[in-house]
Amino acid sequence: ALPRDLEGVHVVISAGGTREPLDPVRHLGNRSSGKQGYALARVAAQRGARVTLVTAHTQALAEPAGVDIRPVSTAAQLGEAVQDAARTADVIVMAAAVADFRPADTADYKIKKSDDNPDPDIKLVRNPDILAGLVRQRLPGQVIVGFAAETGDADGSVLDHATAKLKRKGCDLLVVNAVGEGKAFEMEENTGWLLSAEGLRERIPLGAKALLAATVWDAVTGLLHRPGKG
Numbered sequence: 654a655l656p657r658d659l660e661g662v663h664v665v666i667s668a669g670g671t672r673e674p675l676d677p678v679r680h681l682g683n684r685s686s687g688k689q690g691y692a693l694a695r696v697a698a699q700r701g702a703r704v705t706l707v708t709a710h711t712q713a714l715a716e717p718a719g720v721d722i723r724p725v726s727t728a729a730q731l732g733e734a735v736q737d738a739a740r741t742a743d744v745i746v747m748a749a750a751v752a753d754f755r756p757a758d759t760a761d762y763k764i765k766k767s768d769d770n771p772d773p774d775i776k777l778v779r780n781p782d783i784l785a786g787l788v789r790q791r792l793p794g795q796v797i798v799g800f801a802a803e804t805g806d807a808d809g810s811v812l813d814h815a816t817a818k819l820k821r822k823g824c825d826l827l828v829v830n831a832v833g834e835g836k837a838f839e840m841e842e843n844t845g846w847l848l849s850a851e852g853l854r855e856r857i858p859l860g861a862k863a864l865l866a867a868t869v870w871d872a873v874t875g876l877l878h879r880p881g882k883g
């Protein structure tokens with residue numbers, strides 16, 4: 654049986670991939686299936702947490718039992734829903750793959766092929782960094798966990814880069830996933846490193862996404878029970 658060590662803890666998890674519309678039928682998206690975020694939600698609920706799952710687009714996944722699910726589509730909607738839930742959260746985990754850019758304009762009608770405009774120019778603009786915003790508005794004692802999808806092997810240089818990212822972003826924990834063909838996205842299994850602001854570097858062996866989720870929750874409970882915390 655799993656420990657009930659998240660009893661009385663409100664956790665907010667984002668999952669899936671956002672979609673940024675170009676016109677009524679097209680969007681910019683990414684390959685996130687939502688499996689890692691849903692596994693985090695399922696394991697947290699099994700360990701007794703109150704779970705809010707803000708979910709962007711996913712493959713068809715079974716809904717984790719006993720979880721409050723809030724579906725969204727764009728990065729802007731995901732940011733709003735996470736910020737709203739964060740007002741009562743003890744822990745926030747940003748496992749969603751959030752679009753860094755969105756089309757500057759969304760056409761009201763399907764963009765047509767035409768002889769005078771064979772190669773339409775699509776201008777992109779930056780989306781706000783939701784994680785950075787959460788850190789700026791952090792409540793006392795709130796634990797914030799980020800994910801980093803990095804191409805290339807998670808060797809020393811990638812970890813140094815990720816540690817710098819963790820410090821820059823100001824979150825407490827960062828899960829570093831190696832992504833690329835046949836890695837992390839859409840797979841049943843995941844692997845990577847768990848980095849903490851306090852300097853911990855823990856290798857997460859290749860295994861079911863529920864296993865990576867359990868490693869994250871173990872580290873989170875450690876932080877929730879730091880001296881001076883409730």
Ligand code: PMT
Pocket residue numbers: 669684685686687688689690728747748749750751752753780781782783784785798799800801802803830832837838839840
């Ligand atoms: O969904 P699966 O198929 O199971 O795959 C899981 C996963 C690989 C998508 C997941 O484990 C993962 O790594 N998610 C984060 C992917 C990502 O967007 O990484 P990033 O390095 O671009 O972003 C870093 C962090 O900032 C993330 O926590 C992200 O949620 C957050 N972010 C990013 C952009 C943005 N505008 N706002 C954000 O808050």
